Amino acid sequence: MPFSALGLSPQLVRAIVARGYVAPTPVQTEAIPAVRSGRDVRAMAQTGSGKTAAFALPILQRLQESKRTGPRQLGALILVPTRELAAQIGESFRQYGRYLPEHARIVTAFGGVSINPQMLALRGGADIVVATPGRLLDLVDHNALRLGAVATLVLDEADRLFDLGFAAELGRILALLPERRQNLLFSATFPAAVQACAEQLLRDPVRIEVAAAAASTPAIVERAIEVDPMRRTQLLRHLLQEQAWTRVLVFVATKYATEHVADKLRRAGIAAGALHGELSQGARTLALADFKAAKLQVLVATDLAARGLDIVQLPAVVNYDLPRSAVDYLHRIGRTGRAGEGGVAISFVSADTHAHFELIEKRHHRRIPREQIAGFEPEETTVPLAPSTGGVKGKRKSKKDRLREAAAGVVHPRPATPTQLENSFRWHRMPPGRPRR
Numbered sequence: 001m002p003f004s005a006l007g008l009s010p011q012l013v014r015a016i017v018a019r020g021y022v023a024p025t026p027v028q029t030e031a032i033p034a035v036r037s038g039r040d041v042r043a044m045a046q047t048g049s050g051k052t053a054a055f056a057l058p059i060l061q062r063l064q065e066s067k068r069t070g071p072r073q074l075g076a077l078i079l080v081p082t083r084e085l086a087a088q089i090g091e092s093f094r095q096y097g098r099y100l101p102e103h104a105r106i107v108t109a110f111g112g113v114s115i116n117p118q119m120l121a122l123r124g125g126a127d128i129v130v131a132t133p134g135r136l137l138d139l140v141d142h143n144a145l146r147l148g149a150v151a152t153l154v155l156d157e158a159d160r161l162f163d164l165g166f167a168a169e170l171g172r173i174l175a176l177l178p179e180r181r182q183n184l185l186f187s188a189t190f191p192a193a194v195q196a197c198a199e200q201l202l203r204d205p206v207r208i209e210v211a212a213a214a215a216s217t218p219a220i221v222e223r224a225i226e227v228d229p230m231r232r233t234q235l236l237r238h239l240l241q242e243q244a245w246t247r248v249l250v251f252v253a254t255k256y257a258t259e260h261v262a263d264k265l266r267r268a269g270i271a272a273g274a275l276h277g278e279l280s281q282g283a284r285t286l287a288l289a290d291f292k293a294a295k296l297q298v299l300v301a302t303d304l305a306a307r308g309l310d311i312v313q314l315p316a317v318v319n320y321d322l323p324r325s326a327v328d329y330l331h332r333i334g335r336t337g338r339a340g341e342g343g344v345a346i347s348f349v350s351a352d353t354h355a356h357f358e359l360i361e362k363r364h365h366r367r368i369p370r371e372q373i374a375g376f377e378p379e380e381t382t383v384p385l386a387p388s389t390g391g392v393k394g395k396r397k398s399k400k401d402r403l404r405e406a407a408a409g410v411v412h413p414r415p416a417t418p419t420q421l422e423n424s425f426r427w428h429r430m431p432p433g434r435p436r437r
């Protein structure tokens with residue numbers, strides 16, 4: 001079934017297509033129409049099932065349909081257990097809502113950081129708030145927001161909300177919400193506390209159950225972001241701020257790049273260190289110890305660090321430079337999502353490297369949707385590797401040259417095929433990877 005059959009507006013479909021989604025996942029197929037029609041939902045779904053879009057898209061759609069007359073009021077409240085999840089869901093809402101004619105104001109709020117910027121962000125109101133329960137109550141106590149007009153409440157990863165001891169906060173929040181509202185509950189498991197909460201909260205819910213991922217598969221979400229090479233450090237800084245990762249392992253291709261990127265981050269006030277094979281053993285141990293002790297937020301490393309490194313609670317890995325081989329890709333992303341924890345592995349892909357990334361995907365039988373982040377959209381386009389009319393083989397043309405050629409109607413020959421490219425890389429024999437979903 002295509003996304004357009006789910007009754008989503010053309011602007012939302014455009015944003016989904018831009019993210020590279022081809023068809024809705026099972027939880028999306030079932031939840032989107034239910035949420036759109038105003039029903040309550042009880043969904044058993046895990047991270048990786050596409051559950052965020054399953055509630056975010058219809059919430060944005062309903063918001064768009066309800067014409068606002070008075071001042072902005074909080075229409076949808078999404079409660080989540082962790083700051084990483086809050087940041088991730090907030091970013092998803094922004095991405096999905098980017099083409100809507102009337103931009104939804106989305107505010108993300110979580111503890112462990114100063115409350116002031118969040119209070120400032122709430123000035124003038126918000127349409128959607130994604131928050132951890134404790135910080136949400138702090139904001140209510142500071143009169144930074146009111147919950148009296150919330151039309152849709154989402155409890156995401158409800159089992160973890162209870163595991164992390166948020167039951168009392170949830171009770172207080174529920175008491176502040178209007179009686180008449182839509183409730184959506186998403187949880188990977190339904191232990192007694194979640195079951196009881198579902199029974200109390202939900203009115204005649206649509207029940208959704210999607211097959212659980214194999215228990216042995218750690219929940220690593222792979223993402224690929226298109227960005228020009230020159231803007232990678234800026235994008236990395238943006239992601240550090242947006243995603244609120246406590247720790248990130250950033251992979252680069254050379255020893256020089258580890259120092260260079262770490263240095264640029266340090267100059268921007270981020271605690272960053274470098275790790276590569278030419279450091280003394282003492283310096284390596286120290287860098288790792290500082291990273292594990294959270295004295296360093298970012299560790300910029302060559303592939304040397306990918307093997308054998310076990311850092312529990314490493315929420316994110318970033319491929320600033322793509323790995324040379326498909327095997328290294330697996331080693332790198334395997335640094336996150338350890339010990340059953342969730343993790344995200346982000347690859348920066350540029351015009352020059354997209355064919356190489358496609359090969360990595362092919363090797364692992366997966367297709368990772370390409371994303372673009374607002375403000376970091378790439379300007380460079382793919383350069384054909386075959387000789388083109390004029391220009392030097394493999395050399396990127398200036399923007400001016402490209403515009404001139406476009407105006408003159410120059411048609412480039414097709415880029416090299418994956419097989420041609422594959423021959424130019426060093427590949428290891430790979431066991432077949434797990435297919436994505």
Ligand code: AMP
Nearest residue numbers: 021023024025047048049050051052053
């Ligand atoms: P979630 O389960 O919401 O954390 O989503 C897991 C990952 O799947 C995210 O990287 C989403 O961008 C991606 N995703 C969500 N829906 C789809 C879809 N219909 N097709 C492909 N990827 C998707």
